[in-house]
Structures are given as C-alpha cells and as structure tokens.
Amino acid sequence: MDPNELESLFRVMEALTMEIEWRRHYPHPCSSTPWPGIHCEQQDDGLSHVTRIDFGSLPNSTCKRNATMDPSLLQLKSLRGLFILNCFVDSKTTIVPGISKLASSLQMLSLRGNPSLVGEIPSEIGRLSKLEVLSLSQNGLSGQIPKELGDLAKVEHIDLSYNALSGAIPGELGAIKSLSILDLNGNLLSGHIPSSIGEASQLQKMDLSGNRLTGRIPSSLGSLAGLKFLALSDNELTGELPQSLANLVGIEYLILHGNPMRVELPDFWSKLTNLSELSLSSSGYFGSIPASLGDLIYLSELSLEDNLLNGSIPSSIARLSNIYHLNLSNNLLSGPVPFQRDFLYRLGENLDLRGNVDLCLTVDRIVVQAEILAALFAGASTSFA
Template sequence: MVSPFLPFLLSLTLVLILPLSSTSLSSHEKHKFQNLQSMNMDLLERETLFLIMDTMSSDRKWRLSSPNPCKTTSSWPGLECKPGNDNLLHVSRLDFGTKPNPTCKKTATFPSQIFHLPYLQSVFFSNCFTHTKTTISIPSPTNHKTSPLQQLSLRSNHALVGLVPPQISSLKSLQILTLSQNSLHGKIPEEMSSINSLIHLDLSYNFLTGSIPNQIGNLRNLVGIDLSYNSLTGTIPESIGQMGLLQKLDLSSNSLAGGIPDSLENLSFLVFMALSNNRLKGKFPDGMTKLQNLQYFIMDDNPMFMPLPSNLGRLVKLQELRLANSGYSGVIPVSFAQLLNLSTLSLQNNMLSGEIPVGLSNLSHIFHLNLSRNTLVGVVPFGVGFFKRLGRNLDLSGNLGLCLNGSQGIEDLNIGVGICGNYKTGSVIHPLKISGAPSEFFNLANLLSFLGVWGLYQRFF
C-alpha cells in the first residue's frame, strides 16, 4: 500500500497554470474573465518585466509582440498574472529555460529585478544559465517591505556559481527553495535557518563544503531536505531531530562522519532516508524502530563494520533497504523476513556469514535481491518460482559456500552459485559456467571478489 506521504515527498513539483479558454467557463466565470481582459498592468511593473525579458531571452522582440503581457489574448508563455486589490494585473509567476517557456540566451545572467516585482510568488530557471557565469544576487528589502516570493527554483544551471547568499533569509515568505544541479560552492549559510516558512529545501548536486549548520534544526516546518551530492563534512547535527514534520531526508554522497544521531527517533513522519556514500559509522540508534512510516532506507557505502542490526526488521513499512558495501558482519537477521512490504534488499559486498534465512523466500513483494560477495554458506532456500520471479534481479554470486540442491530442478538458471555436491563421497560443489569462460575460473573470480572486502577496509581506514 503506497503511503499518502509519498507523492508529496518525492516530488514537490508545481503544475504550470495556463490561461483558461473563455469557451470553457460558466457565465459568472466569463464575466470575471472579461473583467480581467479590461484590466491593465502597473506601468513600472510592466517596465521591470520588459527589462527581465531583455536580459533573459531573445526568442522574440517581447515589447513589440506582446506589449500587454498579462492579457490572456497575448500573454507570454511561462508568465502568470493575477489581479490585485488595486484593479491592476500583477505578475505572480515566471518560468524560464525549457519550452514552451521562454528559452534563455547565452548571455543571460541572474536578473535580480525579479525581487522588484511586488506580487511575484514563483520563479523557475531551468537549464538557463549555461554559458555566462553568474551569481544569485538578492537586494536588501526596501521600505521594510519583503518579497512575497514563495517558490524559487534554480535547477541545472551549470554557469550559476558563487555562494548561496545569506540575504536569502530576507525572503520571509519562501516555502520551496530549489538550488539543485548548479555550480554553487562555499558553506550553507546559517542565516537560512531563520526562514520559518520553508517546507522544502533542495541544495543537491553542487560543490558545497563545510558542515551542516546546527541551526538547521530551527526549520521546523520542513517536509523535505536534500543536501546530497556535495562535499559536506562534519557530523549530522543532533538538531535535525527537531524537524518533526520531516518526510524526506537525503544527505547521501558527501563526506559526513560520525554516527546517526539519536534524535532521529523524533522524525515519526519520515518516509525516505538516504545516507549512502559517506563516512558514517557506529551503532544504529535504538530509537530507530520508532520510524514506523519509513519506507526507503538507503545507506550503502559507509564504513560501518558491525553486525547487521536485527531491529531493522521492526520497520515493517520498509520497501527498500540498501546496506551494501559497508563491512557488515555476522548473519542476515531472521527478523528481515518480517519486512513483508520489501521490494528491494541490497546487502552485497559485505562480510556476512551463515545461511540465508528461509523466511526471505516468503517476501512476496520483493523483486530485487542482491546478497553477492559475502561469505554465506549452505543450500539456497528459494524455490524455482522465487528464482523465476526475480530473474536477473537476483544476485548470489561471490559466496563460495552457497550451493543449489540438485533436486530443486533449477540447474539451468544462471544465479551465480553451483550445485551442491555429494559430500559423503568427497565430491565438490560444481559451479555453473560463466558464458565464454571455463567453470574453474568461476571459483577464482569468486575468491577475488571476496578478497575485495579487504580493499573496502583499506578505503575507509
């Protein structure tokens, strides 16, 4: 069953509202529609809009082709206007960079004039600043009047450089801030933690450095935070547990060290947590079992070097559990068979031993299982139906002690292990052949894969 949180969690995308055709409106709406057509723009605001368009786009001669840009009959693509209490039309939304919205010319730079549009609520720049280097410039508020901007999205702008400006804290109405896939560097400004209205923060895929500010816990209305694919260091701040409404937490692909903070247990609405590809280690917090809404836990590539925690089996809503390449030892907990909603389990390239729990064969929703490159032993407990359902999404290779019972009738399936021999007569396990290579090389490949665990240890220590 899909969580009601998930659609909002994974994508906080706003749909562009296009002008409605007058033919589809009721009589009351038609009257309102006609009134809008008779309204004009504030002259200063219109001139500001022309300056922005001259800076950004050369798709057409905007002043000549659309002298009244807010009029529905001649409105610009990527532009939305709304009436104000002054009987004038005001710009409320601007989209740039991808068609049908205006595309950006090579000389386009960030237009700070957008903050002079007094009714602007949403701005999108996607794949826009790609040639001329530019920075985010936010002027100081004038006459103590702050910008009403609620959403600022700057995505895939490789020529957008410089710092995340501390002045961004002056945008007191900001709810969604997306600065993803740009070339921003430097530290995350502490001042950002004063934007109490913020519900979604995405600074992923930049070159940010330094530690995550402890003050970030002040953003108590956050529902999603993504700081992945940067070069952040230090520890995960304990204050992150103050974000009681958080549903998405992505800190993957940084250089964070230390352990998972105990305060994480307070994030009872958390659905998605990604901490992979860092330098995290130490035991999991005992209170993690309180995260009963957690559906995605992704923590590959960390130097954990500890037994797999059995209490993860109590997170019964888990759909994906990824703990690969992290030096886990001991057995696969039997409690993992309680994760009946699990669709993906990735435990490859660890130091796991013992037998595969029989209960894993009862995970009816699983479609991806990777237990390769461990030291597992014994007869594989899955039936032919399980093997055929997963197909190539099942990988058991690199476990020298694993074998298939010949009576299972699955000798022809290429799943990376051999058929169990008759140990009473001294025969050995006969590995299945790899296409194009003699079978004796399969054991050698397995051995080298296993020895790769030593390389993993050297990587982190």
C-alpha cells in the same frame, strides 16, 4: 501595469529570453498579448502585477545561452513564484543580491539545472519569510549552507542537491517545524549530521547522500515519526545503526550503502514493516544476516552485497513475498540456499548470490533450469537432485 514594473519586466526578459524583439512582440504581457511563462494577477490597486515567472521548460520560452539574472527582478514586488530551469549555461551569473527585497511576496524560488549559476547562497534568503519552496539543485553553487535558512519558518521543501556546497550542515535547519523535504545530496558537505535535525518533526524525506559526512548516525533521527525516505549513502559514516531507528515505523526507503560502518547488523527490522527498499551494501557489515529481515512483508529490494556477512542465509528471507531484487553477492555466506522453485523463478536475474563460494543450492527435479541457475549463482556450487 505600472510603467516602472513593466520596464523592469522587459529588462528581466531581455536578460533571459531568446526573443530578440520582446518589447515589440509582447508590449502588454499581462493583458492583450500574454506571453507563456509570465503570470499576472489584478490586485487591489486595480493594476495587473507579475506574480510568477517560468523559464526554460515547455511550453514556456527557452533561454538564450548567455542568459543572466537581471537585478530588475527585485522591482517585481508581487512576485510569488520564480522558476528558472536549464537557463544559465554559458555566462556566469549569481543569485541576484538583494533578493530579500521580495520578502513580502516570494513563496517559491526554484533555480535548477543551471551550471553557470555560481557563487554562494546568499544568507539573506533566510529573510524570505513567506518562502515555502527553495529549490537550488543542479547548479554551480559553492560555499557553505547559510545558517540563516533556519529562519525560514514556512518553508516545506529545501533542495540544494548536486552543487559544490561545503562545510557543515547547519544545525539551525532542525528548527524549521514546517520542513517536509530536505535534499542535500551530491555536494561536498563534511562534519557530523547535526542531532538537531531530529527536531524537524514534519520531515518526510531527507537525502544527505553523496557527501563527506563523518561520525555516527545520530539517534535523534528516530524522533522523525513521519519520515518515509532516508538516504545517507556514500558518505564516511561509521559505527552502529542507532536502535532508535526502530521507531521509524512509517519508513519506506532506507538507503545507507557505501559507508565504512564495520559493525554487525542490528536486529530491529521486524518493527519497520512498511519498508520497501533497504540498501546496506558496501559498508563492511560482518556477522550473520538478521532473521528479522524476513518480517518485512512489503520489502521489494534488499541490497546487502559487498560486505563481510557470514553464516547461512536465514530461511525467513524466503517469506518475502514482494521481493523482486535481492543481492547478497560478495560476502562470506555458506550452507544451503533456502529458496524454493517459485522464489527462484520469480526473482530470476534479480537474485544475485555470486562471490559466496561456500553456498550450495539443491533444487528438486529442476534440471531444465541448470544454465539459468548456474548464471545466477556463479561462484557458488550448485547441485540438483
């Protein structure tokens, strides 16, 4: 290894590791005394170069409590992957300035679970032209998401979840044609969901939940033909669910609870036959439960609790042969419960109809189940023939 690169590696390790005499114990980390967490490769110049650093997860080394990110990291010109987990916990540190100097090599940047990693996300990360994975979740980062991240033409995975990021979601993210995962959950983001996100044609998972987003869900999201997971819960979104969502025929998880929508539910559900989980609770929906929900043959979880839904429970819901969690509690539902014995037995305590005082249940000759059913339907009147 080149002596200058070796010295830079020593400094990086000494800023991170609990090993006090790192130089003495591991004088040749790429050869005779390999060290867990350091990966090297011999390259065209005949020398070994550091290509990956892993810290904070077994079997690799744990970090010292006052660990920081040393600028010598920028001298590791062949570094393709940097993974630091649960490392920066006591001494505040920032993403090292000048990180764009690694643009010729860096493909994966994952700094997760570091509460003392603070400051803003540097806009120069947008110049890491080879970057495929950007994971900065569960840190102490603040400020706005740089619009320059939209220049990451090869990135497939962006995870900035559980920080204190604020401001708007940059519309430039929609220009990333390679993006398959976008996770911005658990921040302080505000403003509208940019319609340009619908142009990120390779998206399979998008999680924008737990922010302060307002306005309507953009109809452009219906263009994301490959989307399998969409979570927009616990924001301040309003208005109708766009009819274009019916185009998401491959969607498996649709998590939209905790928004003040205050509209009637649409009736396009029969087109989303791959849905496994649908969560629409605590959103002020009123009117009747759409019968088309009964066409979702793969649905395992349906959450409609804490709304203003009225009328009867559609008999089609009883056709959901894969359902194991059904919550219709705390609505204004009335009339007979259309579920037969096998359906009730299968769901057991995972069926919740409480808080619908005008529901009634008549079950033929199942008196033995009275106590169980009374617990399930507390707040509903229950009779047995």
